[in-house]
Amino acid sequence: MKHYTKQYIAGVWREGSSDKQLETCNPYTNEMIYSYRAASTQDVDDAYAAAKAAQPAWAATLPEERRTYLKALANVVRDMEPEIFQLLMEESGGTRAKFAFEYGDTLKVIDDAMCYHMMMDGRIAPSNTPGKDNYIFKIPKGVVCVIAPFNFPLLLSMRSIVPAIACGNTVVLKPSSETPGSGFQIAEMFEKAGFPKGVLNVVAGRGSEIGDYIVSHPTPSLVSFTGSTEVGKHIGEIAGGLLKDVSLELGGNQVMIVLDDADVDQAAKAAIVGSYSHQGQICMALNRVLVTPKVYDQFIELFVKYSKQVKCGDPADDAVVIGPLINHDQVKKVEENINATLKAGGKVELEGKIEGNVISPWILSGVSNDMCAAKCEIFAPVTSIIPVKDEEEAIRVANETNYGLSNCIFTKDLYKGLELARRMESGMAHVNDQSITHEPHVMFGGEKDSGVGRFNGHWVVDKFTTEKWVSVQRTDRY
Ligand code: NAP
Numbered sequence: 001m002k003h004y005t006k007q008y009i010a011g012v013w014r015e016g017s018s019d020k021q022l023e024t025c026n027p028y029t030n031e032m033i034y035s036y037r038a039a040s041t042q043d044v045d046d047a048y049a050a051a052k053a054a055q056p057a058w059a060a061t062l063p064e065e066r067r068t069y070l071k072a073l074a075n076v077v078r079d080m081e082p083e084i085f086q087l088l089m090e091e092s093g094g095t096r097a098k099f100a101f102e103y104g105d106t107l108k109v110i111d112d113a114m115c116y117h118m119m120m121d122g123r124i125a126p127s128n129t130p131g132k133d134n135y136i137f138k139i140p141k142g143v144v145c146v147i148a149p150f151n152f153p154l155l156l157s158m159r160s161i162v163p164a165i166a167c168g169n170t171v172v173l174k175p176s177s178e179t180p181g182s183g184f185q186i187a188e189m190f191e192k193a194g195f196p197k198g199v200l201n202v203v204a205g206r207g208s209e210i211g212d213y214i215v216s217h218p219t220p221s222l223v224s225f226t227g228s229t230e231v232g233k234h235i236g237e238i239a240g241g242l243l244k245d246v247s248l249e250l251g252g253n254q255v256m257i258v259l260d261d262a263d264v265d266q267a268a269k270a271a272i273v274g275s276y277s278h279q280g281q282i283c284m285a286l287n288r289v290l291v292t293p294k295v296y297d298q299f300i301e302l303f304v305k306y307s308k309q310v311k312c313g314d315p316a317d318d319a320v321v322i323g324p325l326i327n328h329d330q331v332k333k334v335e336e337n338i339n340a341t342l343k344a345g346g347k348v349e350l351e352g353k354i355e356g357n358v359i360s361p362w363i364l365s366g367v368s369n370d371m372c373a374a375k376c377e378i379f380a381p382v383t384s385i386i387p388v389k390d391e392e393e394a395i396r397v398a399n400e401t402n403y404g405l406s407n408c409i410f411t412k413d414l415y416k417g418l419e420l421a422r423r424m425e426s427g428m429a430h431v432n433d434q435s436i437t438h439e440p441h442v443m444f445g446g447e448k449d450s451g452v453g454r455f456n457g458h459w460v461v462d463k464f465t466t467e468k469w470v471s472v473q474r475t476d477r478y
């Protein structure tokens with residue numbers, strides 16, 4: 001297994017120049033996989049200088065040329081499939097099923113981006129001045145800073161990098177310190193696909209050390225951040241002060257509403273996917289399930305039954321659904337949240353085991369929104385079941401959170417489902433499906449503390465471009 005220890009700047013692999021030596025550990029075995037010298041602020045300067053130098057020529061490439069580069073990138077990603085899986089599994093504890101989702105959607109993101117250049121069409125607007133033509137051009141933003149989280153280090157980096165580059169921007173990526181190898185592996189993909197030097201640069205170092213410097217640097221005109229609400233707000237403050245544009249894809253606290261007329265078996269099976277995919281470490285994962293009285297006991301019975309069938313343990317085992325959390329600190333935090341919820345009156349319906357960093361499913365019932373497990377983004381296979389008396393109470397309880405990313409509702413009355421989904425204060429809401437739903441050509445994004453901005457399709461093209469008015473006076477005006 002190849003391990004990456006060098007930064008990728010201006011098309012050159014070089015050791016970070018910080019005096020900090022950082023280590024990456026396998027979250028399942030807790031063994032150190034590799035160590036590397038972190039990037040310094042000088043490395044950040046060099047990465048931005050390379051991106052800035054490369055951008056005009058990159059923006060001048062023809063649509064067909066850019067498409068050819070992206071096709072080459074997709075081929076490289078296909079060729080590297082086994083090693084990509086191996087790294088995601090070793091570095092972030094991702095299972096085979098999680099890999100299928102992340103890898104498959106990454107290829108779709110690249111595929112869709114092949115036509116983004118062609119979507120950068122401008123307008124010719126009428127003028128009130130005789131002899132004047134008004135042209136509005138859609139142009140790249142310039143240099144884009146991408147900051148990625150640990151949980152889907154491939155997809156959530158590529159979801160920003162690929163559209164940015166497809167629209168004629170160049171990029172500096174800062175991967176999570178938990179999963180820097182995945183960031184460097186992306187650099188290798190771009191190198192192998194033959195992209196010009198400087199189009200993508202990758203600098204890895206701790207956000208607490210170089211993060212503010214990366215965000216406040218004068219070169220990038222857009223910061224595309226995916227991560228926690230806490231860090232996202234901090235980045236938003238810095239960027240706002242500097243009048244830099246941001247795309248902030250942040251945390252969530254999802255609900256599934258199960259109404260009296262729901263197909264309860266479908267809802268329970270969907271809750272398994274929504275709660276346990278990537279051990280609950282997904283921004284769209286289910287935190288809370290709100291159930292109305294007639295189906296409350298039946299839902300719990302089925303959810304517990306299916307949860308007991310979920311295999312937990314070594315992510316290298318293809319049958320495993322729940323692998324390890326990213327590190328031991330996260331495990332301790334989850335344990336504290338569960339204990340606080342039980343102390344506040346929550347009841348255990350299924351007691352999970354904690355073995356190393358692997359937590360098997362916990363199901364808590366009789367929970368209310370003010371209890372820890374329901375209130376915070378739990379980011380683990382722990383689900384809180386909240387009884388609600390009817391659909392009105394369900395909507396009120398669902399919306400009683402600062403987050404607003406992706407919710408879902410189960411009812412056989414599809415029109416009622418649609419109406420209630422529209423009343424949920426979230427960027428996304430699904431009827432008769434679970435909350436972890438992503439289609440790379442459909443809009444993605446949150447409301448409230450879950451973020452600012454939209455991804456995918458024409459939404460991302462708009463985000464990664466700006467518009468410029470150029471007028472031409474054809475006849476003498478003065
Ligand atoms: P995080 O702690 O916020 O870190 C995200 C990234 O920000 C990392 O690369 C981190 O670097 C960096 N960072 C930290 N401090 C920074 C600073 N001052 N300036 C610039 N960058 C800084 O999030 P995480 O734990 O990796 O990811 C989990 C969170 O992301 C959850 O809340 C989840 O819901 C959210 N998420 C949201 C979406 C979405 O699409 N809405 C998708 C996935 C995840 P270091 O690792 O070096 O600290």
